[in-house]
Amino acid sequence: MKEFDIIARYFKERSHVRRDVQLGIGDDCAVVNVPQNQSLAVTTDTLVGGVHFPNDTPPRAIAHKAVAVNLSDLAAMGAEPAWISLSLSMPDVDEHWLDEFSLGLQELTEYYSVQLIGGDTVKGPLSITLTAQGFVPKDQALTRAKAKPGDWLYVTGTLGDAGLGLDMLQGRMDVPPKHRNFVANRLNYPTPRVLVGTVLRRIASSCIDVSDGLIADVQHILNASHCGAVLQVDKLPLSEAMRDSVLAEQGIRYALTAGDDYELLFTVSEEQKGNLDLAMATASVSVTCIGQLNGVQGKLELRDGKERYAFEGKGYQHFS
Amino acid sequence: MKEFDIIARYFKERSHVRRDVQLGIGDDCAVVNVPQNQSLAVTTDTLVGGVHFPNDTPPRAIAHKAVAVNLSDLAAMGAEPAWISLSLSMPDVDEHWLDEFSLGLQELTEYYSVQLIGGDTVKGPLSITLTAQGFVPKDQALTRAKAKPGDWLYVTGTLGDAGLGLDMLQGRMDVPPKHRNFVANRLNYPTPRVLVGTVLRRIASSCIDVSDGLIADVQHILNASHCGAVLQVDKLPLSEAMRDSVLAEQGIRYALTAGDDYELLFTVSEEQKGNLDLAMATASVSVTCIGQLNGVQGKLELRDGKERYAFEGKGYQHFS
Known part of the structure; x- marks a missing residue:
C-alpha cells in the first residue's frame, strides 16, 4: 500500500x-x-x-x-x-x-x-x-510561572497507578486480580483532564500535568515561579488498587516518582480555595490538597504529618 | 545532559x-x-x-x-x-x-x-x-484542487538537481568538479519558495511543491482538480550542472522522477499569464511553462515537441 x-x-x-x-x-x-x-x-x-x-x-x-x-x-x-x-x-x-x-x-x-x-x-x-x-x-492560559508563596498545591485523581501498571505488565509487581484492569488502563488509556483544565483557568495560579513524576513536576512549577514548597506525603491520593497492592512506603514512592499519570498538578491561592471547591463539586474527578508553597526558592521539602520525610528519588529523565 | x-x-x-x-x-x-x-x-x-x-x-x-x-x-x-x-x-x-x-x-x-x-x-x-x-x-490559500482545463502548468527553478546530488554523493554518478557544490547544496540545503508562494496567491489556480517528483506531483494536481495535462519534456528547466553531467534523456528522467527539489509547481489561467509575468519580473527565481491542462480527467501525457514521449517511471513512494 x-x-x-x-x-x-x-x-x-x-x-x-x-x-x-x-x-x-x-x-x-x-x-x-x-x-x-x-x-x-x-x-x-x-x-x-x-x-x-x-x-x-x-x-x-x-x-x-x-x-x-x-x-x-x-x-x-x-x-x-x-x-x-x-x-x-x-x-x-x-x-x-x-x-x-x-x-x-x-x-x-x-x-x-x-x-x-x-x-x-x-x-x-x-x-x-x-x-x-x-x-x-486571550491572557487566560495557565502557566507554570505564576504560583505565589502561600498558594496551595493540588492534584487531580490518584498518583502512581501508571507506574504500578507498567511494573505489573512487565512482571516486576503483583497486583490483586480485581485491580489488574484498572492499573493496566491507567497506563495504557490515560484520561487527559481536559474539562478540569478549562475550569481551572480563572481559579489556579499555575498548572502542569504529571508526566515526569510528581517530584519532578512540582519542581518545574517551583523553578518557573521562584517558590519553594512543603509536600505532605501523608496526603498523596493513592488508589484502592495501589493501597491493596503495595505497602504504604512503596505507594508513596510510586506517587512521587512514577511518570505517565497525566493528572493535573496546580496551585490555588487562599482566596480562590472556595471557588475551587465550588467548581469541583460537580466534577467527576477528585482533587486533593497535597501541600503549600513558600518563599524558599526552588526548594521542595517532603513531610509526613509534621515530620520531615527522607526520600531519595527523582522523576523520569530522558537522557540521564 | x-x-x-x-x-x-x-x-x-x-x-x-x-x-x-x-x-x-x-x-x-x-x-x-x-x-x-x-x-x-x-x-x-x-x-x-x-x-x-x-x-x-x-x-x-x-x-x-x-x-x-x-x-x-x-x-x-x-x-x-x-x-x-x-x-x-x-x-x-x-x-x-x-x-x-x-x-x-x-x-x-x-x-x-x-x-x-x-x-x-x-x-x-x-x-x-x-x-x-x-x-x-482568509480564503486565499492555494490548493491542489482548483486547476481548470486550459490552465498553463508552471514550475519554479530547475528540476532533478537534488536527485543528481544524491546519486553523486552515493557514488552512482559523476558530476564535473565545478558543479559538485551546486548539486550537493540542492540536495542538502533546498530553498523553500516562500516569497513566490505568497506572490502566487492571487495569480495561480493551484499549487503544490515538487517533493515526490514532477510526474507524481503533477498527478496530485490532476487528481484533485479532475483534469488531465500535456507536459512538454522539451520545456523542462534543467540546470547547467544537469546538462553538463548527463545526456538529455537522463536529464529528463531526473526532472520527471527525482524528488526533493522543493520547487513550486502551479497552474495559471490564460487571463492571469500577464500578471504572472509582471509579478515574476523582479523575482530572483525563474518560472517556466512546461505544459497545459485539459479535460481528460487524471491523464498525464508527455510530449517532446509535437511527438508523444514514451516514458516508464514514477515519483517517490514510501511503502511501494
Whole structure:
C-alpha cells in the first residue's frame, strides 16, 4: 500500500470533522481558523516504541496514549483541544496494526471533538509524534510561572497507578486480580483532564500535568515561579488498587516518582480555595490538597504529618 | 545532559523571537496569536535517518532540510511562515551534533523570521519531525484542487538537481568538479519558495511543491482538480550542472522522477499569464511553462515537441 492510500483509508475517512477546518488531510497543508479573542496553544510529544511504551502494547492503546498525552498538555494550559497532526513512523505496513491504531485515534478524537488535520507516514522504526492545538481565551492560559508563596498545591485523581501498571505488565509487581484492569488502563488509556483544565483557568495560579513524576513536576512549577514548597506525603491520593497492592512506603514512592499519570498538578491561592471547591463539586474527578508553597526558592521539602520525610528519588529523565 | 538542559541550551537560547508568541519553549504548551482575517496553515513532515537522508549527512544540513521541507509546504499554500515545533529523536546526546544541528535550525528560522515554539527531545533512532505553521489571508490559500482545463502548468527553478546530488554523493554518478557544490547544496540545503508562494496567491489556480517528483506531483494536481495535462519534456528547466553531467534523456528522467527539489509547481489561467509575468519580473527565481491542462480527467501525457514521449517511471513512494 502506498502512503496516500494509508492516509486516505485509515485516517482521513475516520476523522472527526470540525467546522473551523477549512481544509483537512490531503493538500500540502491543512488550513484552519482560530476564533477571535482566543490564543492558540500548541504542543508536540513523541512516543518511541521500546522507549515510551513496550513494543507489544496494543496499537489501540498506543494511539490513545499519544493523543491523551498531548491533550493533557493542552489541559494543563486550560486550553480546549481542537486539532491534531500525526506523524507515524513504522517499519512496514501492517494493516491490522493500522486498523487498530486508527480506531484508537478515532475514539479519543471523537470524544473530545478533535479533528486530525494532517501529518506524515514514513518508513522507519515505530514512533508516533503528535502535535495538538487548542484554544484558550486571550491572557487566560495557565502557566507554570505564576504560583505565589502561600498558594496551595493540588492534584487531580490518584498518583502512581501508571507506574504500578507498567511494573505489573512487565512482571516486576503483583497486583490483586480485581485491580489488574484498572492499573493496566491507567497506563495504557490515560484520561487527559481536559474539562478540569478549562475550569481551572480563572481559579489556579499555575498548572502542569504529571508526566515526569510528581517530584519532578512540582519542581518545574517551583523553578518557573521562584517558590519553594512543603509536600505532605501523608496526603498523596493513592488508589484502592495501589493501597491493596503495595505497602504504604512503596505507594508513596510510586506517587512521587512514577511518570505517565497525566493528572493535573496546580496551585490555588487562599482566596480562590472556595471557588475551587465550588467548581469541583460537580466534577467527576477528585482533587486533593497535597501541600503549600513558600518563599524558599526552588526548594521542595517532603513531610509526613509534621515530620520531615527522607526520600531519595527523582522523576523520569530522558537522557540521564 | 538532561532533556531540559538540551532544550534550554541548544534550542531556546538560539531561537528567533516573534511578537505573536506569547509563550515559547518551556511550558506544557506554547501560546501564540493568529492575526485577524488570517487562516492558519499547518504542515508536518518527518525525516528519518537512513531513509530520508544518509546517516552521515551533516547535522546542519539535516536541520536545514527539515525546516525547508516544511516551509516549502507552507509556500505551496501561499502561506507566510510563523512558527515551528520540533520533535528530535536521537540515540544519544552528541553535543557536537546538537550544536551543528541547532545552528542549522537557527540560520533558516532567522532568515524567514520563524520562531521555534516548542517540541520534544526523546531517546530513539535518529528522526526529526517538524510541524510548521503560517498565515494565509482568509480564503486565499492555494490548493491542489482548483486547476481548470486550459490552465498553463508552471514550475519554479530547475528540476532533478537534488536527485543528481544524491546519486553523486552515493557514488552512482559523476558530476564535473565545478558543479559538485551546486548539486550537493540542492540536495542538502533546498530553498523553500516562500516569497513566490505568497506572490502566487492571487495569480495561480493551484499549487503544490515538487517533493515526490514532477510526474507524481503533477498527478496530485490532476487528481484533485479532475483534469488531465500535456507536459512538454522539451520545456523542462534543467540546470547547467544537469546538462553538463548527463545526456538529455537522463536529464529528463531526473526532472520527471527525482524528488526533493522543493520547487513550486502551479497552474495559471490564460487571463492571469500577464500578471504572472509582471509579478515574476523582479523575482530572483525563474518560472517556466512546461505544459497545459485539459479535460481528460487524471491523464498525464508527455510530449517532446509535437511527438508523444514514451516514458516508464514514477515519483517517490514510501511503502511501494
